[in-house]
Amino acid sequence: xxxxxxxxxxxxxxxxxLSVATYRRxxxxxxxITLWEDVVNKSPNKDRPHNNxxxxxxxxxxxxxxxEEFQITLRINPNFPEAYNNLGIAYSKRGWVDKAIGxxxxxxxxxxxxxxFHKNLGIAYSDRGWLDKAIEQYxxxxxxxxxxxxAYNNLGIAFAKMGWTDKAIEQFKAAFQLNPNDPTxxxxxxxxxxxxxxxxxIEGKTKDSIQ
Numbered sequence: 001x002x003x004x005x006x007x008x009x010x011x012x013x014x015x016x017x018l019s020v021a022t023y024r025r026x027x028x029x030x031x032x033i034t035l036w037e038d039v040v041n042k043s044p045n046k047d048r049p050h051n052n053x054x055x056x057x058x059x060x061x062x063x064x065x066x067x068e069e070f071q072i073t074l075r076i077n078p079n080f081p082e083a084y085n086n087l088g089i090a091y092s093k094r095g096w097v098d099k100a101i102g103x104x105x106x107x108x109x110x111x112x113x114x115x116x117f118h119k120n121l122g123i124a125y126s127d128r129g130w131l132d133k134a135i136e137q138y139x140x141x142x143x144x145x146x147x148x149x150x151a152y153n154n155l156g157i158a159f160a161k162m163g164w165t166d167k168a169i170e171q172f173k174a175a176f177q178l179n180p181n182d183p184t185x186x187x188x189x190x191x192x193x194x195x196x197x198x199x200x201x202i203e204g205k206t207k208d209s210i211q
Contacts, residue, residue, distance in 0.1 A: 032056045047077035054086060058093075066090050081110035085117055092124055100124045115145035119154060126158060134158050149178035153185055156192065165196045 036053035043049055054069030070087040073080055088103030104121035111117065122137030138155035141148055156171030172189035179185060 033060060045076060047073045047080055047083070050076065051080065051083045051086065054083075054090075058086070058090060063090055063093050067094070079110060081107040081114070081117070084110070085120060088120060088124065092120075092127065097124055097127045101128070113144055115141040115148050115151065118144065119148065119151045122151075122154060122158075126154070126161075131158050131161055135162075147178055149175045149182065149185065152178065153188060156188060160188075160192060160195070165192055168192045169196065 033053070033056045036049055036056050039049040040053050050069045050073040054066040054073065057063075057066035057069060067087065067090045070083050070090060073083040074087070077083070084103045084107040088100040088107065091097075091100035091103060101121065101124045104117055104124060107117045108114075108121065118137045118141040122134040122141065125131075125134035125137060135155060135158045138151050138158060141151040142155065145151070152171045152175035156168040156175065159165075159168035159171060169189065169192045172185060172192055175182075176185040176189050
C-alpha cells in the first residue's frame, strides 16, 4: 500500500470518528432534557444536575418526573434551598398545597432573604385560603426585592379578594410600572378599576334611594 493511499484511509477514518462524535454531541444538546439526562447519567451523585433535570421536566409538564428528581437532589444534599422551593412548586401543581407549604418553609429557613421563596409561600397560602398569611409573605417579598413585579401583582390579587379595591389598584399599578409589557398586570389593573367604578355606582344609587 503506497503512502498516499494510507494517508487517505487514515484521514477518512478520523473524519468518520469525528462525525459520529459530533452526531452524539448534537443529540445530547438537542434539548435541555437530553442534556441534563446525559449529565445525570455521567454524574448521578451530584445534586445540581438532578435539580436542573427536575426543572426541565417541570417546564415540559412532566410533574411526577420533576418531583422524583427534586427528591433525589435533596437526598444527595438536604441543604439545597432551591430544590425545596422547586419541589414546593411541583407539589402545588399537583394540588398538594400543604406539602408545598412545608417545602417553601424549609427553603425560607435555609435562606430567609430570598424574595422568591416568600412569594411562592404566599401563593400557597392563598391557595389554602389563608389570605392574611399570603399578604404577609408578599409584603416580605416586596421588602426584600422592591422590583419584584409578580409579588406586587399577587399582593393586589390578595387585596382584591379581601375587598380592598383601592389597595389592589395600588399594587397592580406598581406591578405594571415595573413591567408594562406583561398583559396580566394591565388586565388586573383594568379589572380592579372596573370593580371600583361598579362599587361607586352601587353606593351612589344606594345613597340616592335613601335620600
